[in-house]
Amino acid sequence: MKVPEPLLEFLAIPSVSTDPARKEDVRRAGLWLEERLQALGFRTELQETPLHPILYAERLVDEKAPTVLVYGHYDVQPPDPLELWDTPPFSPTVREGRLYARGASDDKGQLFAHLLAAEGAPVNLKFLVEGEEEVGSPHLLPFVRANRERLRADLVLISDGAMVAPHTPTLTYGLRGLCYLEVRLQGARRDLHSGAFGGVAPNPIQALGWLLARLKDERTGRVLIPGFYEKVRPVPEEEKALWPEPHEEALKRELGVEVLPGEEGYSVLERLWARPTLDPNGVWGGYQGEGSKTVIPAEAGMKLSMRLVPDQDPEEVAGLAEAYLREVSPPGYRLEVRRLHGGKPFLTDPFSPPMRLMARALEEVWGRPPVYAREGGTIPVVAELKEVLSAPVVLLGLGLPDDNLHAPNEKLDLINLERGVAAIRRFYELLAAPSGR
CATH class of the missing domain: 3.30.70.360 (Alpha-Beta Plaits)
Structure with a gap:
């Protein structure tokens, strides 16, 4: 897969939310994303907060079609220690089918997959994208509670995690x-x-x-x-x-x-998940x-x-x-x-109707059924979205365990980006079909 030029632009913005010196860069990443969504026909609003903006966007194609709320974040972790990077963290580089940059996997690269899949999607789409995930989402949760009606959707779709192994499509149903x-x-x-x-x-x-x-x-x-x-x-x-x-x-x-x-008496996966x-x-x-x-x-x-x-x-x-x-x-x-x-921790039904449809889409694209997994990390807003919106959540990780999240030489395998876009598009088709509603 050839890396889209806009993704390289997105990754080049040093949107480090924990660094006060990068405050304008974080805002610049939010504005960049807003422009991309506007070009795809979305109505957008960049909501200011005391720290970094929250981007809300919607494109409603048919009042009878299902509505999907896509969550992601455009802020990234600090790149330190810089001397351990093989190439500069904000100069995206492709080597051997992998894209290296801070944010390549967490979460700009995975979020960008949803932008690519949004073009021509036969469902109503809403995007909720924040710039504070890496500092604990202090302003997103109040925003969600105050805007529950505007955010209302039939399901929430999130890609901010990993598959359990290469070439192994994975549906995550729990987070610590x-x-x-x-x-x-x-x-x-x-x-x-x-x-x-x-x-x-x-x-x-x-x-x-x-x-x-x-x-x-x-x-x-x-x-x-x-x-x-x-x-x-x-x-x-x-x-x-x-x-x-x-x-x-x-x-x-x-x-x-x-x-x-680790804790005595428990398997490795139990201790991890x-x-x-x-x-x-x-x-x-x-x-x-x-x-x-x-x-x-x-x-x-x-x-x-x-x-x-x-x-x-x-x-x-x-x-x-x-x-x-x-x-x-x-x-x-x-x-x-x-x-x-x-x-808060999060746990959902691995066999809810949206999870079943995504499992089918993954199997069609990857040629094998997905595995089901919990994940050891935390996405603070997931439990809140499930609770406030009373909507099922589908967690589709497109990264890998060796993506070096929060560490030097963060990367995203391009095959996962390509197949992820195809799977999301197929999921939207299945969801919009009469049998999928």
Whole structure:
């Protein structure tokens, strides 16, 4: 497949939503997308927010036709570390049938597939595209609640995920939720000389190590926060029967590790898709420069992400975590817990009528039936759209597990883009047919 020139233009815009210096670039990506949808006959509105705009667009072809709401996001993760990219992250490059750029898979490339499939589609289409997904969608959820009637649709279609393996069309029916915290420990009022004050001064780095050690059991891998597992339900055996065979050795090779640590007593796929987790994502404190500096820092901190499963609630889990951290925090330190963002878990019927139609479209295009999977990541708006709009959701991932999301050398296999467009077009045809309504 030859890469469409507009997709290269889209990927070249450095729409990094977490970087204040890129605020105008994020807006530029939203405007670029608005112009493309207008060229396809959509009525558009770029809704301003305190951070980045939300783009709404609609094209209604027939009041009797089904209506599909397509969700995606035009913001991307920071490209750092830049030195690990083989080619510049915002200079899209094609190598061996793969498109390399920040946003190629998450989510500009997959969103662009829906723009290509929209041309001539025999269904009513609505697009809801945000510029804040990578920072937790703080303004999208209120927008959805305030515009439920305008967003009303027969189904929601989203491509912001991955197939389980190459040449393996995949329908995702579950996502984990997210609770993300920042924890700060304050000791003395200033940094202190470790010779003059060592032995009497509180050391926040040491205290942080003690806290980390008390969050998970070293032997079983279980999270030690009281009440953390209270609402976690086991996965029914009939549901596990839908899952593909796990390839543990291939996963080890991909990650470059010899073991796959995790919660004791559960398979790799259960730990990836259907069990909650807790992971430190960053730890800081003290001197980080070249050479030595004998200092006891005044402050240290860490960032924690907890992936959640039905029926865990992000706010409730945040409260449990904060209470436990305060309980086990050693004396002599001031503890601050910041709730950065979160998202609810999502689970839907893998055999709903829209999922069956998409399964048929995928089989026709790929020549093989799709597999069904949950996914370990989080898309905060999915559960909200399902709840507010009371509409079924179809999650069609066009990426692959090795797409390097959020990492250097992010890529999208062009064969997946080509077949994804064909499958979406065929899905619209099946949906518009009298038997599909």
